[in-house]
Amino acid sequence: MTGRLVAVNLGTVTEAEWAGDASGRSGIDKRPAEGRVPVTAAGLAGDFIGEPAHHGGPDQAVYAYAEEDAAWWAAELGRQPRPGVFGENLSTWAVDVTGAVVGECWAVGSALLQVTKPRTPCRTFAGFWGVPDLIKRFTLRGAPGAYLRVLREGEIGAGDPVEVVDRPAHGVTVGEVFRATTLEPELLPRLLDAPELPGPLREKVRRRLAG
Known part of the structure; x- marks a missing residue:
């Protein structure tokens, strides 16, 4: 299956009282980049990450969100979200992000990316949007976007095809994964069937099942 990138977005430094890290800075405000953007194992070149303890790292190097889901929020909130406003690096079209299988691989530009897990909404997200109950509404919607790790470094840009080249x-x-870790814990045992699930999340699932 092949979709495309609508935009490649890089985080800018935002200082606000709702920003999650101790310095009061966040990289959630991402803006479309021009031209080709290098992708490394650490993420996109030039992307500011304000909370490295919770964002970024090999298993969360890149974050993708579907334009189709953004359109749903546009109708829900009565505003037109621009690419990057969900904090996503990749704004996609015709890519089933919520239905992506953990461990599936996307060929994008000259890079190869692998789906790892969903994004969990936080108070920084709600503060940036100015919607106090956004975390609850985002969770109920169940379309969280997907984090990806970088299997092959390269360059990507708006308009590039997004091709699913492997699916476990x-x-x-x-x-x-999102429903199991939020509203439907009865799904937790199912997550252990995915060996590509990041280690920390796998251990969290095991602890919850043991408890």
């Missing part, structure tokens, strides 16, 4: 047979999706 276990079938555990980003949407299932």
